[in-house]
Amino acid sequence: MSSYELRRESATVPRRSSAHALDTRISLLRDIAHADQRLEGVLLYGSWTLGEADAHSDLDAYLFVNDADADTFDGRAFVEQLAPLKLAYTNMYGILAVVFDDLMRGEFHVEAAGSAVAEMASWRGVVHFPDPDRAVLLDRTGRLTAAARALAEYEPPEPVATAQQLTDELANWTLMLAHVLARGETARAYALLHTVIAPQQLQLCRLLRGSTTHWLTPSRALEEDLPAGDQERYTATTCRAVDAGVRVAARKSWQWTRDLATEAAQRWRIALPLPLHENIGTQLAAER
Incomplete structure (x- = not known):
């Protein structure tokens, strides 16, 4: 299926019929991320990475941008390639929050890769990826995969x-x-x-x-x-x-x-x- 067909399908599948719309949109995200050389890596988080996603789930991701492109990267323009947006703004936590035309929500952390990937080590005990290879959609250097795999084991609160x-x-x-x-x-x-x-x-x-x-x-x-x-x-x-x-x-x-x-x-x-x-x-x- 072409990127155009994936984009068209992701925009027309009813939001609440199944989890298929999310799977389709993630496939498209992987495609456009691989095609965009400004990105070093893309990491999913949330229910999809835990195997709990359904028709009401959000699309949550980190976009790790090459340091040289971090100041000029337009997160909204990049995300809008997935589907038309009904809403896009920077929320109170500094995260790009969007609502797609089929009412699927999304949150995208747009980060400079140099320091942001290294900071993932501080997530230990707070975030875990039971299937890190599923969570990593793009990794041009291997750093992101290594960081995600280090968080594969769940550490319950002491x-x-x-x-x-x-x-x-x-x-x-x-x-x-x-x-x-x-x-x-x-x-x-x-x-x-x-x-x-x-x-x-x-x-x-x-x-x-x-x-x-x-x-x-x-x-x-x-x-x-x-x-x-x-x-x-x-x-x-x-x-x-x-x-x-x-x-x-x-x-x-x-x-x-x-x-x-x-x-x-x-x-x-x-x-x-x-x-x-x-x-x-x-x-x-x-x-x-």
Whole structure:
């Protein structure tokens, strides 16, 4: 199939029918990357490299540009060769974020190859590529493949220090939640509960259950990864952004945190600030 035919197919396959559109677009990305001598390498990351991609998955990649071309390389123009774009902008993390015409999302890190490939060594323990040869679409020097293969083995979080960090974080943030509720800031309390506290609870829960594959996005595949009892405890901490609901969810959230923290302390002998825990519980109980 020619590059033109691949491009046309990737733009017309319905977004939500199958994962075929993503496979096709990745094939086209490989083709145009090999044809562009400004690129030293292209590395995929995300669900496709983990074998978990479906019709709703994004296309996520690093574009490692030769140092001499880094200042003039137009990431948007390069990505637009894959399919027409409905949206393209540099997001808050400095990443080129796009939406293709079939509503597939994409994120492209455009990096100068010289230093960026070397920095992959610092990803150890955070990122892993179970099939590095699948993740590497282009490697003109061999450096990228070597770096990806060094990240092939998954290194789960070290449990003791991680549990200590998470239990301390949860105590601190829940105290802030109690203060915010006392001030009557329902919307802010809702945001704290769902975007700050809940992800850390899920990480602590995953650590205790030995289910850390989706560590960086702990809500991902929660229904498959965690037991029904844990799912129920998590669900009980969710609510509508109304005052009474947030207050009830906050108390249930703190009880789950205390149960998780107690379990972690018993298993790994971590230290818990128990007087502070009592203070937090008392303050949340008063906010009815």
